[in-house]
Each structure stands twice: as C-alpha cells, then as structure tokens.
Amino acid sequence: MIPLVYNARSMMQRPVSTTFTAVGIALVVAVFIGMLALGQGLQAALARTGSDHNVLVLRKGADSELASGIGRDAARVLAASPHVATGTDGRPLVSPEVYVLVPLPRPNNPTAVANVVVRGVSEQAWSVRSNIQLVDGNRPTSGRLEICVGRKLLGRFEHLDLGSSLHFAGRDWTVACRFSAGGSAFESEIWAENEQVMPLFRGEVFQSITFRLKDVGAFADAKRALEADPQLGVDVHLESEFYAKQVGILGIMLRVLAFGVTGIMAVGAIFGAVNTMYAAVAARTPEIAVLLTVGFRPSQVLLSFLAECLLIATVGAVLGALLALPVNGIVTSTTNWTSFSEIAFSFRVTPLLLLLGIAFGVLMGVVGGFFPAWRASRLQVVQALR
Amino acid sequence: MALVEIRDVYKSFQRDTQRIDVFTGLSLDMEAGSFTALMGPSGSGKSTLLNLIAGLDKPTSGVVRVAGAEVSAMSPSELANWRARNIGFVFQSFNLLPVLTAYQNVELPLLLTNLSAKDRGERVRLALDVVGLGDRGDHYPRQLSGGQEQRTAIARAIVADPTVMLLDEPTGQLDAKSSQEVLALLQRLNNEFSKTIVIVTHDAHAAERAKLTLHLEKGDLVEKRAAVAAR
Amino acid sequence: MKYWHLVTANLRRHKLRTALTVLSVALALFLFASLRSVVTTLHTNSQFGGARRLVATNATGIVFILPISYANKIKGLRGVRSVSWANWFGGKYGESARDFFPKFAIDPESYLGMYPELKLPEEQKQAFLRERTAAIVGKGIADKFGWKVDQNITIQGTIFPGDWTFTIRGIYVPSDPAIGDNVMFFHHEYFDERLGHAGIAGWFIVEIENADSAAAVAKEIDDQFRNSSAATKTGTEKEFQAGFATMLGNVSLLMGMIGTAVVFAILLITANAMMMSASERTAEVAVMKTIGFSNRTVFALVLVEAGVIALAGAVIGLGIAKGFYPLIKFQGFGFLPGFTVTPLTMLWGLLLALGLMLASGLVPAMRAARLPIVQALRRVE
Numbered sequence: 001m002i003p004l005v006y007n008a009r010s011m012m013q014r015p016v017s018t019t020f021t022a023v024g025i026a027l028v029v030a031v032f033i034g035m036l037a038l039g040q041g042l043q044a045a046l047a048r049t050g051s052d053h054n055v056l057v058l059r060k061g062a063d064s065e066l067a068s069g070i071g072r073d074a075a076r077v078l079a080a081s082p083h084v085a086t087g088t089d090g091r092p093l094v095s096p097e098v099y100v101l102v103p104l105p106r107p108n109n110p111t112a113v114a115n116v117v118v119r120g121v122s123e124q125a126w127s128v129r130s131n132i133q134l135v136d137g138n139r140p141t142s143g144r145l146e147i148c149v150g151r152k153l154l155g156r157f158e159h160l161d162l163g164s165s166l167h168f169a170g171r172d173w174t175v176a177c178r179f180s181a182g183g184s185a186f187e188s189e190i191w192a193e194n195e196q197v198m199p200l201f202r203g204e205v206f207q208s209i210t211f212r213l214k215d216v217g218a219f220a221d222a223k224r225a226l227e228a229d230p231q232l233g234v235d236v237h238l239e240s241e242f243y244a245k246q247v248g249i250l251g252i253m254l255r256v257l258a259f260g261v262t263g264i265m266a267v268g269a270i271f272g273a274v275n276t277m278y279a280a281v282a283a284r285t286p287e288i289a290v291l292l293t294v295g296f297r298p299s300q301v302l303l304s305f306l307a308e309c310l311l312i313a314t315v316g317a318v319l320g321a322l323l324a325l326p327v328n329g330i331v332t333s334t335t336n337w338t339s340f341s342e343i344a345f346s347f348r349v350t351p352l353l354l355l356l357g358i359a360f361g362v363l364m365g366v367v368g369g370f371f372p373a374w375r376a377s378r379l380q381v382v383q384a385l386r
Numbered sequence: 387m388a389l390v391e392i393r394d395v396y397k398s399f400q401r402d403t404q405r406i407d408v409f410t411g412l413s414l415d416m417e418a419g420s421f422t423a424l425m426g427p428s429g430s431g432k433s434t435l436l437n438l439i440a441g442l443d444k445p446t447s448g449v450v451r452v453a454g455a456e457v458s459a460m461s462p463s464e465l466a467n468w469r470a471r472n473i474g475f476v477f478q479s480f481n482l483l484p485v486l487t488a489y490q491n492v493e494l495p496l497l498l499t500n501l502s503a504k505d506r507g508e509r510v511r512l513a514l515d516v517v518g519l520g521d522r523g524d525h526y527p528r529q530l531s532g533g534q535e536q537r538t539a540i541a542r543a544i545v546a547d548p549t550v551m552l553l554d555e556p557t558g559q560l561d562a563k564s565s566q567e568v569l570a571l572l573q574r575l576n577n578e579f580s581k582t583i584v585i586v587t588h589d590a591h592a593a594e595r596a597k598l599t600l601h602l603e604k605g606d607l608v609e610k611r612a613a614v615a616a617r
Numbered sequence: 618m619k620y621w622h623l624v625t626a627n628l629r630r631h632k633l634r635t636a637l638t639v640l641s642v643a644l645a646l647f648l649f650a651s652l653r654s655v656v657t658t659l660h661t662n663s664q665f666g667g668a669r670r671l672v673a674t675n676a677t678g679i680v681f682i683l684p685i686s687y688a689n690k691i692k693g694l695r696g697v698r699s700v701s702w703a704n705w706f707g708g709k710y711g712e713s714a715r716d717f718f719p720k721f722a723i724d725p726e727s728y729l730g731m732y733p734e735l736k737l738p739e740e741q742k743q744a745f746l747r748e749r750t751a752a753i754v755g756k757g758i759a760d761k762f763g764w765k766v767d768q769n770i771t772i773q774g775t776i777f778p779g780d781w782t783f784t785i786r787g788i789y790v791p792s793d794p795a796i797g798d799n800v801m802f803f804h805h806e807y808f809d810e811r812l813g814h815a816g817i818a819g820w821f822i823v824e825i826e827n828a829d830s831a832a833a834v835a836k837e838i839d840d841q842f843r844n845s846s847a848a849t850k851t852g853t854e855k856e857f858q859a860g861f862a863t864m865l866g867n868v869s870l871l872m873g874m875i876g877t878a879v880v881f882a883i884l885l886i887t888a889n890a891m892m893m894s895a896s897e898r899t900a901e902v903a904v905m906k907t908i909g910f911s912n913r914t915v916f917a918l919v920l921v922e923a924g925v926i927a928l929a930g931a932v933i934g935l936g937i938a939k940g941f942y943p944l945i946k947f948q949g950f951g952f953l954p955g956f957t958v959t960p961l962t963m964l965w966g967l968l969l970a971l972g973l974m975l976a977s978g979l980v981p982a983m984r985a986a987r988l989p990i991v992q993a994l995r996r997v998e
Contacts, residue, residue: 020889027882031875038871060778066680067707067776102678111856112863115679169677170848201681233778248714249950261648265879268644271637272886278634279893334866338714340680342864442907443991463911470909477907477994480900485626495908497619542908 002296002304004311010284011308021276022316025361028265029320033357034327035258037347042254045345046247046336049184050240051130053216055083057209057226057234064246064339065099069205072096074232078209083222085214087127092211095125098197099207101341102168102190107158114342115335116153117189118168120197120206128210129186137162137177140193146176152187152331152344154178166190169200185243188333188344210239248338266364273368277309281376288379298377305373306366313365317358324357325349387454388415389550389582390439395448395458397434397605408434409445409605416550416584421576423593424586426602432586435602436552439584440473441465453549470498474543478555481539482527488514488538489523495546513541516579517571533564540571544581551575553585557592569595620914624922631894635926638890642930642973643937645883646966650938652872652879653962658953659869663862665795666855668828669698670731671835673821674857676848683847685816690841696825696834701727702818704808707776711762718758718951720772720801721819722808731824734793735802741766741787749807753787757798757948764788777812794955795858799948823851865952880969888977891923895981902985903993916986923978924971931970935963 011018050056057078062068075096078084084092098120103113119125126132126139140146149160159166164175173192181187198204213219223236281288288301328349336343397409408431416422424432437443438450441457450458452472460468469475474495482491492513496506514520517537527535536556543551553572557565573595575581585592593599601609628635673691675681685702692700706720725746729735737753745751754764764770764785772781783803791798809816825834835851842849902915939958941947948954 017889017893020885024882024885024889027878027885031878035875061774062778063707063709063775100678101680106863109863111859113860114864200677249717252714253950253952261652261875261879264644264648265882268641268879268883268886271641272882272889275634275637275886275890275893278631279890279897283897332866335864437991437994440907442994463913466906466909466911468909469907473907473909475907477904481904483626483901483904485630486623490622490626494905494910498909503619 025316026320033324054239131182277372302377309369317361423596643934646934755798797954
C-alpha cells in the first residue's frame with residue numbers, strides 16, 4: 001500500500017487547489033443538510049403533533065380541521081362511546097375543539113398579516129392532547145376572555161407577554177399563560193375556552209373532537225364503528241397519522257427544493273473534484289512513473305489516488321456539516337396550505353442528517369475522483385517518463 | 387560601431403543569503419553578420435550574457451547596447467516591444483506552444499506587428515520553407531521530431547527579421563543527425579542571409595560551425611578563437 | 618481579434634476540463650436564475666391587483682363569512698360601480714396533494730364583469746352564465762387533467778360535504794399571468810341551493826369609479842358594518858394579494874442564502890480550474906514574453922480565457938433556465954403562476970458571470986503578467 005503520507009504531503013503541496021475543492025464540497029453538503037433540516041423540522045413539528053393513543057374526529061369529507069364542523073349532539077354521542085378512555089377523575093377523555101384562524105399583524109411589517117390558529121378548548125384538552133405543559137402563568141379561568149399562547153408564537157408577534165392584552169375578533173383577550181407542546185404544531189396556536197370563542201366565531205359548532213383510545217390496539221375497530229354511525233357522519237383518524245399527512249404540498253415542495261438544488265450543486269461539486277484530481281494526476285505523472293517502476297502495482301496507484309480524494313472529500317464534508325450545524329434550532333414559519341394556518345417550526349439537524357450529509361459529500365468526492373484515479377493507474381511507465 | 391556592445395557589465399544574483407557574482411566588468415563586441423559561439427563551464431555566465439543581450443535581464447551596472455539601442459536602460463514594456471522587433475530567441479526545449487500548430491507558432495512574433503493576415507501568412511510560409519518544413523505547417527509539436535521542433539523554433543526566431551538571433555543550447559536535446567540539420571541551417575542563415583547569430587553551447591561540433599568562439603570562465607572572457615576557414 | 622486563436626487554443630488544451638468548468642458555471646447560473654425567479658415571481662404576483670378593485674373580508678378573519686345582504690348596501694355607497702362576491706370552496710379532486718387547484722363559487726355575471734383578465738370565448742361565457750351547474754376552468758388545469766368543454770367533473774366537498782358535479786362550459790386563459798390558469802369558478806346560486814341556507818359570501822369584490830378614491834370607499838364600507846354581526850376589513854386588491862405573498866414565509870431570505878452558497882461554491886471550482894491551468898503554463902508564458910508579448914497582453918489573454926468560460930457557462934445556464942420552465946409549464950405547484958425568468962435576472966446572471974471571470978481569472982492573469990522571465994526560464998531549462 002502506497003503510504004498515505006505521500007498523499008498527505010502532495011495535498012499540502014497544492015494547498016490552494018485542495019482547499020478550494022474541499023470548501024466546494026463543504027458548501028454543497030451544508031446546503032444539503034440545511035434544507036433537509038428545514039424539511040425535517042417541518043415534519044417533526046407536524047408529526048410530533050399527534051399521538052398514537054389519540055383519535056381525531058372530523059366531519060365526513062373534511063380534509064382539515066378548518067373544513068370540518070361537528071354539532072354538540074354528535075359531540076355528546078361520541079363522549080359516550082365505549083372506545084373512549086376515561087380519565088383519573090372518571091370523566092371521558094374527550095376534547096371537543098373549535099379551530100379558527102385570526103389575523104395577527106407582524107411586528108416588523110404591519111401590512112403583513114399572519115393567520116394564526118385560535119383553538120377553542122375545554123378542560124379536557126389539556127389532558128387529552130399530548131405533551132401540553134405550562135411554561136408560565138395559569139390556565140385561562142372559565143368565563144373570562146383569557147388565552148394561553150403557544151411557545152413558538154413568542155417573539156414573532158406582539159402583546160403575548162403574561163398579562164398583555166391581545167385584540168382579535170373584536171375583543172381584547174388577556175394572556176393568562178404560555179404553553180409548550182413538545183415542539184409540535186400546537187406551539188404555534190392560541191388556546192382559549194370553547195364557551196368564549198364559539199359565540200364569536202361559528203356558533204354552536206366544533207371543528208374537531210379528539211379523544212384518548214381506551215384500547216390503543218383497537219383503533220381499527222373504533223374507526224369502523226364510529227364511521228358507520230349515520231348519526232355521527234364523521235371520519236376518524238389516528239391523531240399522529242393525521243397531522244403527519246397535513247404536511248401535504250408544503251412537504252413536497254421542500255423535498256423538491258432540497259433534492260433539486262443539492263442535486264445540481266452536487267453535479268457542480270463533482271465536476272470540481274474531477275478537475276482537481278485530473279490536474280493532480282497530470283502534475284504527478286513522473287511520480288507515478290517512479291512508483292510503478294519501483295514496483296507498486298497499478299491497483300495500488302488507483303487506491304492511493306482514491307484515498308487522497310476520499311481524504312479531501314471527508315474533510316470538506318465534515319466542514320460542511322459543521323457549517324450547517326448553527327442552523328439547528330432557528331425558528332422559521334410558513335403557511336401550511338392544507339390548514340391555511342401559520343406554522344412555526346425550527347430547523348432540525350439530527351445526527352442522522354449530519355451523517356447523511358457527510359456520506360453524501362464523501363460520495364461526491366469519490367465519484368469525482370474515480371476516473372482520474374483510474375487513469376492514473378493505467379499510466380504506462382514509458383509514456384510517463386517521456 | 388559593433389552590433390552588440392557590452393561595456394563594463396557587472397551582474398550578480400541573490401540566491402537565498404548568498405550573493406553570486408556572474409560578471410565583474412565584462413566588455414566585448416559582436417559585429418553585424420557574425421556567427422558567435424559562447425562556450426564555457428556551468429555557471430560561467432553564458433546564458434546570462436544571452437539574456438542580457440536579449441533584454442530579458444538587466445546588468446547590475448554597465449551598458450548593453452544592441453544596434454545602437456541601450457537595452458540596459460529600457461523599461462520592461464519598451465523591452466517587450468523592442469524584443470519583438472529585434473530579437474529572435476531559441477531555447478533548448480519548450481520553445482513551442484503545444485496547443486498551436488507549427489504555422490501558428492511561427493506566426494506568434496508577427497501578431498505583435500501591424501501586418502495583415504495575408505502578409506503574415508507569406509512571411510510564415512517563407513520562414514518555414516527556409517528551415518525546410520514548408521509542408522509541416524499544420525502539424526502540432528507532438529507530431530514533430532525533436533529536430534523538426536527546433537527548426538520550427540528557428541523559423542519563429544527569423545520570421546520577424548530580427549536584428550540578432552540568440553540560441554541557448556539549441557542542440558542540447560537532439561541526436562547527432564538532428565543536431566547536424568539544425569547547425570547546417572544556422573550556417574546557411576548566416577552565410578546566405580547575413581543573419582547575426584549568437585549561440586550558447588557545450589558542443590564543440592556546434593562551436594566549429596560558428597565563425598567565432600568565445601570562451602567564458604567565471605564571468606571573464608578568457609579566449610577568443612576564430613574559426614578555421616568555413617567549411 | 619488576431620489573438621483570438623491563442624485563447625481558443627488554450628481552452629482546447631484540456632477539452633474535458635474546459636467543458637466541466639463551463640458546465641459548472643452553467644449549473645450555478647441556472648440555479649441562480651431559478652432561485653431568483655421564485656422571488657421575482659412572488660413579488661410580481663403580490664403586486665397584482667386591479668387599481669379599481671377593492672376586496673372586503675370579514676374583519677375577524679379571512680376564514681369567516683359575510684352575509685350576502687351586504688352586497689346591496691355596498692352597491693348603494695358613493696363611488697361604487699359594481700359589487701360581486703365569491704366563496705372559497707375547498708374540495709378535493711384526485712388523490713394527491715399535487716392535484717390541488719383553487720375552486721370558487723362566484724356571482725357569475727358581476728364577477729366576470731369585474732375580471733376582464735379572465736378571457737374566454739363569448740359563447741362559452743354565455744353557456745356558463747345560462748346554466749346553474751356549469752363551471753369554467755383555467756386552461757392550465759384543463760390541459761393537466763385533459764378536460765374538455767361540455768365534460769362533467771365531480772369534486773369531493775371538504776368544507777361543504779358531499780359530491781358536487783359540474784359541467785365545464787368554458788375554458789379561460791388569463792391575460793395577466795398572476796391570476797393563474799388553474800382556477801375553477803362555478804355558480805354561487807348552485808352553492809347556496811345545495812347548502813340550503815341564506816347566501817353567504819367569503820368576500821366581496823367592489824369595483825369603484827375612481828382609483829384615487831380607494832382608501833375613502835374602503836373606509837366607508839368598513840364604517841358601514843363596523844357595528845354589525847360581521848364587521849368588514851376592506852382594502853385594495855393589491856393589499857389583499859400582498860398579504861398572501863407574505864404567508865409563504867421568508868422565501869427571499871432562503872433563496873438568497875442558497876443562491877449565495879451556490880455561487881460561492883462554483884466560484885471556487887472555476888477559480889480552481891483556472892489557476893490549475895495557468896500554473897501549468899508558466900513555461901509558455903515565459904516564451905511568449907521572450908518573443909515580445911507585453912505583460913499587459915499576457916494578462917489580457919488569461920483574463921479573456923476566464924471570460925470565455927464564464928460567458929459560455931452563462932449563456933448555457935441562463936438560456937436553459939429561460940427556456941426550460943415554460944417548456945414544462947412550471948408553476949411551482951400552483952404557488953408561482955406566471956413563473957418566468959425576467960430580463961433583469963438574466964442581466965444579474967451575466968454580471969455574476971463577469972464577476973466570476975474577474976475572480977477566477979484575475980490572480981492567474983496577474984501572476985502571468987508579473988512572471989519574471991528569467992526565473993521562469995531557469996526552471997524550464
């Protein structure tokens with residue numbers, strides 16, 4: 001095996017060229033990881049929004065909470081269903097909810113308006129929906145125009161401090177608390193008491209009903225039974241699945257963007273790697289001749305150049321991963337067109353993503369360097385020494 | 387007035403921390419129409435002298451004059467211009483641009499003039515004919531033998547009708563036969579066309595073809611030997 | 618230029634390397650043009666809006682409805698020429714999210730009167746107006762799903778449940794690309810009838826006599842309903858559109874960052890390739906200078922060489938960007954109707970290419986110009 005120190009020294013002899021190639025690969029890897037992190041963040045926010053233990057009920061045919069409408073009667077029938085689990089206080093773990101969007105002005109751009117979710121909830125919602133925890137303050141008092149604000153809204157809109165007054169639907173609402181929800185989409189919502197919001201919005205109609213399954217394994221049965229009931233007229237979804245699917249067109253767009261852009265950049269980076277390696281081979285032709293004369297085999301020459309390529313690519317890829325790392329946790333928002341609501345999510349750079357990015361970078365380098373390395377190994381001593 | 391006048395030239399180089407003196411007050415003349423060979427051991431300054439005459443390098447002090455022009459005092463851009471019109475230079479190797487044909491290589495100096503493409507073409511073809519490569523104009527250097535490459539380089543060196551031709555070890559990398567071809571050509575250029583030629587060489591046979599041989603040793607002219615009657 | 622063959626000869630020296638470098642530049646500029654066009658298209662579309670059209674929505678939120686009775690009251694206001702209304706239908710057609718297209722229930726005569734941008738043959742328009750279950754669709758979706766005039770289509774209601782069947786009586790082509798050629802319009806009456814309750818409107822479109830009175834009329838409308846069950850929020854159509862553009866998020870920032878990374882990466886690649894080529898030619902540069910080529914000429918030759926690569930890449934990359942998207946009728950999944958690469962984007966692309974040339978060619982060019990002939994020759998000999 002040709003000693004690696006030969007490769008290392010050769011690389012250092014062309015510092016600028018080596019650096020440029022490595023940085024080129026680094027940039028592609030960084031963009032790749034960055035964009036996948038964006039998609040991952042969105043996915044996570046939505047996917048973590050649901051639990052396998054919960055069932056979300058919407059009116060038949062509705063494709064989002066916004067489009068749905070369920071009357072109080074149906075809500076009562078549902079609460080009495082045997083599929084519904086009971087809480088420690090003996091009450092059914094059922095949460096009928098109102099779902100509407102209200103326009104909130106953005107602080108830095110008054111003409112820009114974001115449609116923020118206001119969810120009307122009952123007491124049960126806090127237990128039924130998963131991972132809801134108060135960050136500060138106390139739950140809205142029944143009968144008062146009070147709201148609880150999801151964590152991700154903080155800093156992006158005004159009047160969301162404890163005790164502040166937020167104006168929407170022609171009323172002033174006092175911020176009683178702020179809550180977290182395990183990073184899920186609920187963190188982009190404002191929660192208020194059902195009884196307060198219903199008269200202002202759609203009247204005696206809920207948009208969704210969520211309940212805890214008594215028997216987690218019996219979802220299929222529950223679904224069949226409830227959907228067959230003509231009195232109810234509902235579609236039944238597993239909460240986790242439902243929200244995961246909500247990503248819809250946005251998810252597709254992000255994926256297309258991610259793979260499209262990085263695909264093209266990758267081709268460019270590979271070209272760069274090819275160029276660099278070809279030049280390296282050309283410049284070192286006499287050295288290769290010497291190596292072959294000394295007795296190293298062509299296959300060893302091939303491996304040697306590939307190893308060099310691998311080295312540059314790995315350094316570049318790791319650099320790219322490091323470049324992408326700071327992006328983790330940055331909160332951004334967009335509109336989920338399926339539910340028409342603003343959703344805030346953070347970039348999520350996972351260890352898996354980093355590994356994927358690094359592997360990708362290394363692959364680019366190896367693909368780019370293969371042919372030149374192969375040519376190097378095919379070199380005839382006689383030609384080389386001329 | 388001699389064509390080339392070297393007057394009291396000093397030249398030293400700095401290599402790392404050492405200062406190397408090549409010339410310490412060298413003076414010599416070369417007449418127009420002369421064919422001079424410069425010989426001497428390595429480091430004697432032969433190539434440096436050539437570079438000084440060509441204006442590729444400047445003396446530390448002293449004057450270098452070619453055809454009355456004080457080369458040692460010109461600015462780099464003046465020198466470029468001057469070289470284009472007055473000097474034809476041939477190196478030991480790497481003369482030709484591998485990406486250009488023989489024709490295009492020979493044409494290079496003429497691109498620096500105002501001649502039309504047609505006029506340039508005439509001169510290039512003439513030059514190639516003189517060196518015996520009239521039919522190889524469209525060949526690339528890799529398709530030419532070593533001797534043919536050097537003859538092409540010579541064609542390039544004469545195409546602009548320079549005042550003086552300078553050749554640095556032109557036969558150094560050639561076999562005996564090719565060397566003969568090149569040297570015979572040089573003789574012809576000197577005899578028939580009255581070209582002033584200076585060649586630096588290690589080869590005694592090459593020196594024999596010249597009319598005058600100058601021996602340099604450690605920057606000093608130690609011997610001047612006129613050629614035996616030209617063959 | 619009589620030196621031109623020197624430049625091309627050098628480019629032909631390593632054909633593969635030149636080709637790869639040109640392609641890299643082309644890729645980068647293609648990406649740049651594409652990304653920038655997303656931003657420009659969004660911006661252009663957000664500027665869309667008839668100067669004399671106002672949009673009135675429910676002040677509580679865009680998802681809430683307004684009573685149709687408002688129409689008459691608005692029509693009676695000073696400065697108002699006509700009033701129309703529409704409702705977002707939602708609904709699903711086809712299985713995948715990609716098959717989505719907007720569907721509106723409209724008051725046909727007044728709406729079409731207010732939107733001359735929806736161009737369709739007169740007979741089709743009349744056929745549509747005559748029949749309550751008729752619909753008109755944009756050419757984009759008609760082509761996409763292979764729909765023909767007089768064909769029946771069925772939409773699965775989401776907000777308004779059930780299966781809804783319509784007969785296509787007209788296919789429109791928008792005269793302003795911002796309007797999108799993927800919208801379906803049908804009769805509000807049919808909508809009201811099936812829902813069985815008093816007319817509801819998603820929003821009102823108000824055509825005013827005089828563009829200058831927009832703000833005044835808007836205020837009047839809002840004042841009118843301020844204390845009613847449903848207060849209104851009225852603004853110009855442009856403001857309404859602009860609001861949607863912001864909903865997508867900080868797109869321009871994202872595109873900008875990606876674009877920068879791309880350009881930078883390619884810059885490195887090109888500069889790298891140029892420098893490698895240049896460093897291999899030290900001997901030749903020395904020879905050229907010996908022959909008498911001036912420093913300036915040598916400098917220019919290297920720079921022009923970089924320029925040719927950059928320009929070739931620009932032409933290819935920008936050219937493909939310009940021609941590719943119309944070919945595949947790209948509309949960004951419906952979010953970017955009228956997607957096009959503007960001349961300004963092309964200009965920026967060319968400027969980038971110029972910058973690329975300078976950045977990648979300048980150092981090698983200066984090195985060549987400054988090359989000390991004697992030292993270079995000594996290395997050669």
